[in-house]
Amino acid sequence: MRTILYILQKEFIQISRNRLMMGVLFIMPFFQLILLGYAASFEVKNLNIHIVDPDKSSFSSDLISKFSASSYFNVKNLTNSHKLAMEDLEKGKVDLIMEIPKDFEKDFINGEKTNIYLSIDAVNGVKAGLANAYAGMIIKDFNTDIFAKYTGRKISLPIGITWSNWYNKHMVYSTFMVPGILVLLVTMIAVFLTAINIVREKEIGTIEQLNVTPIKKSQFIIGKLFPFLLIAFFELSIGLIIAKLVFNLHYEGSLILVYSFTFVYLFAVLGIGLFISTLSNTQQQAMFIAYFIFVIFILMSGLFTPIESMPVWAQKITWFNPIKYFIEFMRMVLLKGSTFADVKNHFIIIAIYGVILNTLAVWNYRKVSG
Amino acid sequence: MKAFLAFLKKEFYHIWRDPRSLLILIGMPMVQVILFGFAITNEIVDAKIAILDNSKDEVTQEISNKILSSKYFKLFEYLTDKNQIEKSFKKGKIKIAIIFENDFSQKLNRNENPQVQIIADATDPNTATTLINYVSSIVFDYQSKYLKNKSGGLNVVSKMEYNPGLKGVYLFVPGIITVILMLISAMMTSISIAREKEKGTMEILLVSPIKPLMVIVGKVVPYISLALVNAVTILLLGVFVFGLPIRGSLPVLMLEIIIFIITALGLGIFISTKVETQQNALLVSLMGLLLPTIILSGFIYPIESLPEILQYISHIIPAKWFLIILRDIMIKGTEFRFIIKETLILFGMMTFFLIISIKNYKIRLE
Amino acid sequence: MKKDSGNYIVEVENLTKKFGSFIAVDNISFKVKKGEIFGFLGANGAGKTTAMKMLTGLLNPSSGKAIVAGWNVETNPDKVKLNIGYMSQKFSLYDDLRVNENIRLYAGIYGLKRSEIKIKINKLIGELGMENLRKKLVGDLPLGWKQKLAFAISLVHEPPVVFLDEPTSGVDPITRRQFWEMIYKASSEGTTIFVTTHYLDEAEYCTRASIMVDGQIKALDTPENLKNRFEVDNMQEVFVKLARG
Numbered sequence: 001m002r003t004i005l006y007i008l009q010k011e012f013i014q015i016s017r018n019r020l021m022m023g024v025l026f027i028m029p030f031f032q033l034i035l036l037g038y039a040a041s042f043e044v045k046n047l048n049i050h051i052v053d054p055d056k057s058s059f060s061s062d063l064i065s066k067f068s069a070s071s072y073f074n075v076k077n078l079t080n081s082h083k084l085a086m087e088d089l090e091k092g093k094v095d096l097i098m099e100i101p102k103d104f105e106k107d108f109i110n111g112e113k114t115n116i117y118l119s120i121d122a123v124n125g126v127k128a129g130l131a132n133a134y135a136g137m138i139i140k141d142f143n144t145d146i147f148a149k150y151t152g153r154k155i156s157l158p159i160g161i162t163w164s165n166w167y168n169k170h171m172v173y174s175t176f177m178v179p180g181i182l183v184l185l186v187t188m189i190a191v192f193l194t195a196i197n198i199v200r201e202k203e204i205g206t207i208e209q210l211n212v213t214p215i216k217k218s219q220f221i222i223g224k225l226f227p228f229l230l231i232a233f234f235e236l237s238i239g240l241i242i243a244k245l246v247f248n249l250h251y252e253g254s255l256i257l258v259y260s261f262t263f264v265y266l267f268a269v270l271g272i273g274l275f276i277s278t279l280s281n282t283q284q285q286a287m288f289i290a291y292f293i294f295v296i297f298i299l300m301s302g303l304f305t306p307i308e309s310m311p312v313w314a315q316k317i318t319w320f321n322p323i324k325y326f327i328e329f330m331r332m333v334l335l336k337g338s339t340f341a342d343v344k345n346h347f348i349i350i351a352i353y354g355v356i357l358n359t360l361a362v363w364n365y366r367k368v369s370g
Numbered sequence: 371m372k373a374f375l376a377f378l379k380k381e382f383y384h385i386w387r388d389p390r391s392l393l394i395l396i397g398m399p400m401v402q403v404i405l406f407g408f409a410i411t412n413e414i415v416d417a418k419i420a421i422l423d424n425s426k427d428e429v430t431q432e433i434s435n436k437i438l439s440s441k442y443f444k445l446f447e448y449l450t451d452k453n454q455i456e457k458s459f460k461k462g463k464i465k466i467a468i469i470f471e472n473d474f475s476q477k478l479n480r481n482e483n484p485q486v487q488i489i490a491d492a493t494d495p496n497t498a499t500t501l502i503n504y505v506s507s508i509v510f511d512y513q514s515k516y517l518k519n520k521s522g523g524l525n526v527v528s529k530m531e532y533n534p535g536l537k538g539v540y541l542f543v544p545g546i547i548t549v550i551l552m553l554i555s556a557m558m559t560s561i562s563i564a565r566e567k568e569k570g571t572m573e574i575l576l577v578s579p580i581k582p583l584m585v586i587v588g589k590v591v592p593y594i595s596l597a598l599v600n601a602v603t604i605l606l607l608g609v610f611v612f613g614l615p616i617r618g619s620l621p622v623l624m625l626e627i628i629i630f631i632i633t634a635l636g637l638g639i640f641i642s643t644k645v646e647t648q649q650n651a652l653l654v655s656l657m658g659l660l661l662p663t664i665i666l667s668g669f670i671y672p673i674e675s676l677p678e679i680l681q682y683i684s685h686i687i688p689a690k691w692f693l694i695i696l697r698d699i700m701i702k703g704t705e706f707r708f709i710i711k712e713t714l715i716l717f718g719m720m721t722f723f724l725i726i727s728i729k730n731y732k733i734r735l736e
Numbered sequence: 737m738k739k740d741s742g743n744y745i746v747e748v749e750n751l752t753k754k755f756g757s758f759i760a761v762d763n764i765s766f767k768v769k770k771g772e773i774f775g776f777l778g779a780n781g782a783g784k785t786t787a788m789k790m791l792t793g794l795l796n797p798s799s800g801k802a803i804v805a806g807w808n809v810e811t812n813p814d815k816v817k818l819n820i821g822y823m824s825q826k827f828s829l830y831d832d833l834r835v836n837e838n839i840r841l842y843a844g845i846y847g848l849k850r851s852e853i854k855i856k857i858n859k860l861i862g863e864l865g866m867e868n869l870r871k872k873l874v875g876d877l878p879l880g881w882k883q884k885l886a887f888a889i890s891l892v893h894e895p896p897v898v899f900l901d902e903p904t905s906g907v908d909p910i911t912r913r914q915f916w917e918m919i920y921k922a923s924s925e926g927t928t929i930f931v932t933t934h935y936l937d938e939a940e941y942c943t944r945a946s947i948m949v950d951g952q953i954k955a956l957d958t959p960e961n962l963k964n965r966f967e968v969d970n971m972q973e974v975f976v977k978l979a980r981g
Contacts, residue, residue, distance in 0.1 A: 002844065002847070003844065003845055003847065005844070006840070006841055006844025006845055007841075007844075007845070009840075009841070009844075010830070010833065010837070010841045013832075013833060013837060014830065014832050014833065017832045017833075017873075018832065020649070020650065020653060024653065032661070035665065035680075036665065038676075038677050038680070039665045039666070039671055039676050039677070039680055040665070040670075040671055043495070043496075043675050044496075044672065044674075044675060045674075045675075046674060089531060090702050090703075090704055090708070091704070091708055092694070092698065092702075115526075115527045116526050116527065117527050117528075117529070118526060118527070118528040118529065119528075119529045119531050120528060120529070120530055120531060121531055121532060122530035122531055122532055122533035122534065122540075123532050123533055123540050123541055123697055123701050123702070124541050124672055125413065125533060125540070125541060126496060126672075127672055128530055128533070129413065129414070129496075129500050130496055130499060130500065132503075132528050132530075133499050133500045133502075133503035134499070134503075135526070135528075136503050136507060136526050136528075137503055137506070139526050140506065140507070140510055143510075159478065159483070159484060159485075159486060159509060159512075159513045160483050160484065160485045160486070161485075161486050161488065161506050161509055161510070162485060162486075162487050162488070163487070163488035163489070163490065163502045163505075163506070164487070164488070164489050164490070165490055165492030165495070165498055165502075166459065166489055166490065166491060166492055167459070167491060167492055167493045168492035168493050168495060168498075169492070171492055171495035171498070171499070172495070173495055173496075173675075175493070175495075176493050176494050176495060204828070204831070205824065205828045206828040206829070206830060207828075208794070208824050208828055209822065209824060209828035209829075210845075211794055212792045212793065212794060212817055212820070212822040212899075213817055213822075213842070213845045213846065214814055214817040214818040214845070214846065214847070215845050216814075280390075283648075283649065284391065284561070284648065284652075285388075285390055285391060287652065288390070288391050288394045288395075289390075289394065291394075291398075292394050292397075292398050292401075295398065295402060296401065296402075296405065299402070299405050299406065299409070300405065300409065304670065306414060306417075306494065306497055308414070308415070308416055308417055308418065308465070309413060309414050309415055309416075310409045311408065311409060314405075314408065314409035317409075328462060331462075331493050332460065332462045335493045336459060336460050336462070336491075336493065337460065338460040338461070338462065339460070342460050342461045342462065
C-alpha cells in the first residue's frame with residue numbers, strides 16, 4: 001500500500017513539471033468547452049431564401065411577408081425566374097428556393113389545391129431538414145390565416161394543434177451539446193493521457209527499471225491510473241461549473257448520481273487507455289491508435305446525429321460504445337432529471353465493460369515476458 | 371540528384387517500416403467514410419413516439435395510424451395516463467408524445483375545435499423541431515378532407531436538391547478529405563521534421579551535399595504521395611460505394627486538391643521550424659490545425675451557425691475555402707468560373723505559407 | 737521456497753532461452769560466490785542481456801533453473817526482485833524528477849520506512865558529493881553523474897547482489913574509473929556485483945569473469961588464470977581467441 005503512495009507522488013510531480021501537459025490539462029479543456037459549446041451548433045437561423053413569385057397577388061405577398069418576418073429566413077432575392085433562382089442555389093448564394101405558382105390566388109379561391117414548391121440545398125442534411133420544417137410551418141400558418149380571412153371565421157381549422165418543447169423550452173442548442181462535449185473532454189483526458197503516459201515509460205526505458213523492482217503489476221497500474229482519475233474528476237467539476245455559469249444549464253438531476261456514474265465510467269475508459277498502451281511501443285503509435293478508436297467512438301455516440309436514425313446494424317455497434325452511454329446518461333440526468341432507476345442499465349453495462357476491459361488490459365500488460 | 375533520390379528513398383522507408391501507423395493513416399479515412407456513408411444520416415426515421423388517446427374513436431385512430439405508418443415514427447407505447455409521459459421521457463425512451471383530447475370526433479363534428487397536443491423532447495432542439503413539423507403536417511393533411519368544397523388548401527412539395535436522401539456522405543466526404551489532407555500533410559510533416567531535429571539527424575542531413583531546400587522537398591514528397599493516395603481512395607469509395615457524384619470537372623478537382631496539399635505542407639514546415647520536439651509538434655498541430663479545421667471550416671457545423679467572431683476567424687482557415695470548392699465541384703457541379711475567388715484565396719494562402727516557411731527555415735540554417 | 741545458498745548468491749543450472757528456433761542462451765551453468773565482482777562478458781548479441789533478464793526475473797527461462805539470493809527466479813520472481821539491485825544500460829532514472837525525488841521513489845518502492853528514506857537520501861547524496869545538485873532535475877545532470885546516481889539508487893535497499901547491465905557504456909575514461917571505484921567500495925561492503933560489459937579492460941577488475949559466445953559460456957575463471965591459460969597479456973586477446981573459436 002505504501003508503495004502506491006510513492007508511485008502516486010512521482011506521477012503527480014512529473015505531471016506538474018510538464019508545462020505543456022499542465023496546459024493541456026488545465027487550460028485547453030475549458031477553452032475547448034467554451035469554444036465548442038458556442039461553435040458546435042446546428043442551430044439554423046437566417047437561411048437565405050430566393051422566392052420566385054410570378055403570381056404577384058395579395059395572397060402571395062402575404063406569404064412572402066410571413067417569410068421576411070421570420071427570424072429563420074432572410075429573403076435574399078425575389079424574382080419570377082426559376083432559372084435565376086437555380087443559379088443562386090448553385091452558387092451557394094441561397095439555401096433554398098420557394099416557388100409560388102402562377103394563378104396561386106385564383107386557384108385558392110376556386111377551391112383547388114395549390115402546390116408550393118420548395119427546392120432546398122441538401123448538401124448539409126441537417127440544415128435542409130430544418131429549412132424544410134421551418135418553411136413548412138410558416139406555410140401551414142399562412143394557410144390557416146387565409147382560411148380565416150376567406151371564411152371569415154375565427155377558428156379556421158377544424159383541429160387545433162398545440163405543441164410544447166420540454167426540457168429545453170428556449171430551444172438552445174448549447175444546452176444539448178455541452179453535456180456531450182463535457183463527456184468528450186473527460187474521455188479524451190482519460191484515454192489519451194493514460195495511454196501516452198505509460199508508453200512514455202516504455203519509450204524512455206524507465207519501465208524496465210520498475211519491472212525489476214518488487215513493485216506489483218496492480219500497484220504500478222493503480223499508480224498510473226489514479227492521477228488521471230482525479231484529473232478527470234477535476235475536469236468534470238470545472239466543466240459542470242462552466243456549463244452552469246457560461247451556458248446557463250439547469251441541472252435537473254442529482255449531481256451525486258453524475259459523479260457516481262463518472263466513477264464507473266472512468267474505470268472503464270482508463271482501461272481502454274491502459275489497453276492501448278499495451279498495444280503500442282511509441283507515443284506516436286499510441287496517439288494514432290487512440291485517435292482512431294476515438295473518432296469511431298465519437299461518430300457512433302449520438303453526439304451529432306441521433307442514433308435512432310442509424311441503420312439497425314450500426315445501432316448494434318453503438319451498444320459497444322461507452323461514450324454513447326455516458327452522453328445518453330448526461331443528457332438524461334442533467335437535462336431531464338432522470339433518476340437512478342431510469343439509468344440503472346447504464347450503470348450495469350458500463351461496469352461490465354470496465355471489468356472486461358481492465359481484465360484484458362492487465363492480462364495483456366506483462367512484467368515478465370516469454 | 372542521386373543523393374537526393376537516396377534521401378527520398380529513406381523517407382519512404384520511414385513510412386513503410388511502421389505498418390501500424392501506415393495502416394491507421396490509410397485505414398482510418400476509409401473507416402470514417404464507410405461509417406459516415408452507411409451509418410450517419412440526418413434524416414430522422416423511426417423516432418419513438420408515445421400516444422395518449424383519450425378518445426379512442428375513429429378520428430383519433432385514423433390520425434394515429436397515419437402517423438405510425440409514416441417512416442418517421444415508430445410506436446413505443448400507448449399511454450393511459452398523463453403522468454406516464456414524464457416517466458417515458460425520463461427513461462429516455464421516447465422523443466415525442468401526442469395527446470388527443472377526449473370526445474375528439476364528437477367535438478370535431480360539432481365544430482368545437484378539438485385539440486391535438488404534441489410534446490417533444492427538446493433536449494435536441496433540431497430533432498424536436500423536425501418531429502413536431504412531421505406530426506403537425508400529418509394532422510394538417512388529415513383535416514383537409516373536412517375542408518372539402520370549402521376552399522383550396524396549400525400543398526408543400528419539397529425537393530431536396532443535390533442530396534435527396536439527406537445522406538451524411540454528401541456533407542462529410544469532402545469534409546473528411548479536408549481533415550485527412552490537413553492531418554497528413556501538415557501534422558505528419560511537422561512531426562517527421564521535428565523527429566529528425568530531436569534525434570540530431572537533421573544536422574547530418576544539413577552538412578551532407580544535399581541542398582537544404584532539397585532536404586525539405588525530400589521530406590514532403592512521401593507525404594504528398596500519401597495524401598494523394600488517401601484523397602483518391604476516399605473519392606473512389608465515395609463514388610463507387612455511396613454513389614457520390616463528381617458533377618464538376620475532375621482535373622479542376624485534382625488541381626484544387628494539390629493546391630490545398632501544398633498549402634498544408636507549407637503550414638507543416640512552418641510549424642517544424644518553430645518547435646524542437648515531436649511531442650510539441652504534435653500538440654501544436656492538434657491544437658493549432660486540426661481543431662480549427664474541424665470546427666471552423668464548416669466540416670460539421672455550418673459556418674452560419676457560428677458566433678459572429680468565429681465566422682470572421684473562419685476566413686483565415688484554408689480548409690474553409692477548400693471545403694467550399696470541394697463541395698461546389700463535387701456535389702453541385704459548379705463551373706470553375708464560379709469558384710475563381712475561392713481558388714485565388716487558397717492560392718494566395720499557399721504562396722504565403724510557402725514563402726514564410728522557407729524563409730524561416732533558411733534563417734535557422736545561418 | 738527459500739534455499740540455503742551457502743557460499744553462492746547466484747546458481748545457474750542448464751539455463752536455456754529459445755525465441756522460436758533461435759537459441760539465445762544455450763544451456764549455461766555457473767555459480768557466483770558471495771562478495772565477488774563477477775564479470776559477464778561477451779560480444780553484442782552473445783546472449784548476455786537475455787541471460788541477465790532471466791536472472792532478474794524479467795524473462796522466463798525456456799528450461800533450466802536459476803537461484804538468485806536463495807530464490808528460484810521462475811517460481812519466486814517477486815522475492816528475487818526484493819533481494820537484487822539492477823541498473824540498466826539506459827540508467828533509467830526519471831529525467832523530470834529531482835535527484836532526491838528519484839532516490840525517494842525507489843527507496844519507497846523497495847519498502848524503506850519514511851524515516852529511513854530521509855537518512856538514506858542524505859547519506860547517498862553525501863557520499864556522491866552531490867549536495868549542490870540535490871534539487872537539480874536528473875535530466876539536467878551530465879551523463880557521468882546520472883550513471884553514478886543510478887548505481888547508488890540500485891543499492892538503495894542494500895541488496896546482497898546487484899546486476900549492472902553495461903553500466904559504463906558511453907562515458908569518458910575518468911568517469912569510468914570513478915565508477916569502478918564505487919563498485920569496489922560496494923563490493924568491499926559485502927555486496928556481490930554481477931556486471932556485463934564489453935570494455936574488456938574492465939574485465940581485469942573483476943574477481944572472476946565469464947566469456948559468452950553464441951549463447952554459451954566458453955570460459956570462466958579469474959582474469960589471471962584466463963590470461964595464463966590462453967598465454968596472452970590481456971583480456972582483449974583472450975576474448976579474440978575465444979570468439980574466433
